[in-house]
Amino acid sequence: MSAPEWDVIVIGAGPAGALAAHQLARCQLRVLLVDKRTFPRWKICGSCLNGVALGALETAGLGHLLDGLGAVPLQRIRLGLQGRELELALPAGRSLSRGRLDLALSEAAVAAGAVLRAPCEATVAGSHPAGREVLLRSGADVQSTSARVVLVASGLGSPALGPELPIEIRISPQARIGAGCELDAGVKGYGRGTIHMAIGRHGYVGLVRNEAGDLNLAAAFDRPHLIAAGGPAASAAEVLAEAGFDPLPEAAAATWRATPALTRRSNPPAADRVLLLGDAAGYVEPFTGEGMGWALVGALAVVPLVLQGQQEWNQGLERDWARRHALLIGSRQRFCHGLAFALRRPGLSRALLVAAGRWPALTAPLLQHLEGASRQQITPEPCR
Numbered sequence: 525m526s527a528p529e530w531d532v533i534v535i536g537a538g539p540a541g542a543l544a545a546h547q548l549a550r551c552q553l554r555v556l557l558v559d560k561r562t563f564p565r566w567k568i569c570g571s572c573l574n575g576v577a578l579g580a581l582e583t584a585g586l587g588h589l590l591d592g593l594g595a596v597p598l599q600r601i602r603l604g605l606q607g608r609e610l611e612l613a614l615p616a617g618r619s620l621s622r623g624r625l626d627l628a629l630s631e632a633a634v635a636a637g638a639v640l641r642a643p644c645e646a647t648v649a650g651s652h653p654a655g656r657e658v659l660l661r662s663g664a665d666v667q668s669t670s671a672r673v674v675l676v677a678s679g680l681g682s683p684a685l686g687p688e689l690p691i692e693i694r695i696s697p698q699a700r701i702g703a704g705c706e707l708d709a710g711v712k713g714y715g716r717g718t719i720h721m722a723i724g725r726h727g728y729v730g731l732v733r734n735e736a737g738d739l740n741l742a743a744a745f746d747r748p749h750l751i752a753a754g755g756p757a758a759s760a761a762e763v764l765a766e767a768g769f770d771p772l773p774e775a776a777a778a779t780w781r782a783t784p785a786l787t788r789r790s791n792p793p794a795a796d797r798v799l800l801l802g803d804a805a806g807y808v809e810p811f812t813g814e815g816m817g818w819a820l821v822g823a824l825a826v827v828p829l830v831l832q833g834q835q836e837w838n839q840g841l842e843r844d845w846a847r848r849h850a851l852l853i854g855s856r857q858r859f860c861h862g863l864a865f866a867l868r869r870p871g872l873s874r875a876l877l878v879a880a881g882r883w884p885a886l887t888a889p890l891l892q893h894l895e896g897a898s899r900q901q902i903t904p905e906p907c908r
């Protein structure tokens with residue numbers, strides 16, 4: 525019986541995959557990190573790191589990267605709804621373009637000893653003696669390799685799972701579609717250091733300046749409305765007008781990209797020698813800007829299970845990951861579900877905004893949530 529070629533293959537070099545690869549390479553494992561795109565790459569994302577994300581990077585010893593990359597401190601969130609505005613001081617947060625962040629994290633993984641292969645599309649295939657087989661496709665070339673444990677961190681809509689895996693992806697029928705674009709630094713308004721969040725009946729648009737001063741737009745829209753409006757640029761213009769925010773004519777000519785349906789869950793988030801993390805394991809909606817926090821916390825939490833799985837695999841590890849994942853991320857996702865419910869009801873969201881303006885103490889749970897005050901402490905593996 526031949527031994528697997530790798531100790532771990534990590535599929536996807538977004539925040540979840542790159543940080544997991546970094547941590548595991550520091551534990552002296554032979555780590556292959558694979559991404560189907562070449563870096564740096566643009567990605568639809570609000571590009572805001574909240575307290576949870578910042579804490580996870582600090583815990584991993586990578587907090588210094590943000591200063592080096594010029595991440596912009598975020599001081600305020602400005603909410604706009606039906607012509608009313610509410611501005612709240614943010615407890616924590618920084619904005620940084622995903623091109624820069626993800627490149628820096630994958631470089632950190634390589635510096636720690638991981639091998640990066642990109643562009644290369646991976647699919648988890650059948651069992652291998654003492655491991656899992658993974659197919660790697662670069663252009664017309666397809667190779668087979670194997671690992672004792674495979675981490676699937678391939679984001680939304682690209683599960684990288686072959687048909688043999690008993691994992692079902694459930695998509696909510698009400699799931700919104702994400703969309704985004706970037707406008708250059710010359711566009712007027714929408715000042716730096718603030719998350720500008722326009723809320724409409726059929727979606728919302730978040731606007732933030734990144735380290736280069738460019739204005740990043742990230743949005744979520746109801747699918748029927750997106751189609752009826754004629755695309756993301758028109759939907760975004762409607763949401764800005766509804767919220768009472770300044771129009772952005774430049775957005776009509778920008779290149780918009782869209783995501784698959786956002787609200788989804790992979791059930792279970794593990795199978796034989798395979799663990800899912802980040803968006804690949806499940807995602808709610810981007811309103812609270814938490815996806816990267818969940819992805820990074822998941823990457824830290826998965827390390828002990830991958831280390832145990834090097835000796836021997838058993839179903840207890842799969843159950844353990846499902847339990848840990850639910851414990852770490854499930855309660856935060858439930859909060860986001862609640863918020864997403866309120867945002868879909870104009871009367872309720874208006875009442876909440878008015879009440880929050882009158883009694884600022886009501887915003888405490890939201891601010892605590894944004895900061896990640898309730899986050900569980902994760903102790904990194906003392907590998908190096």
Ligand SMILES: Cc1cc2nc3c(=O)[nH]c(=O)nc-3n(C[C@H](O)[C@H](O)[C@H](O)COP(=O)(O)OP(=O)(O)OC[C@H]3O[C@@H](n4cnc5c(N)ncnc54)[C@H](O)[C@@H]3O)c2cc1C
Nearest residue numbers: 536538539540560570572646678679702802803810815816
């Ligand atoms: C509109 C919008 C706004 C958002 N705003 C914020 C925000 O402000 N703050 C925040 O924290 N989060 C935000 N998010 C969420 C955040 O973008 C995601 O949660 C985060 O990127 C998840 O990281 P990940 O590593 O799981 O996946 P990703 O970042 O999606 O990375 C997955 C990687 O896997 C690669 N890949 C996919 N399939 C394969 C394959 N088969 N083989 C090899 N590689 C593969 C992809 O190329 C990609 O690089 C937002 C999301 C949306 C849609």
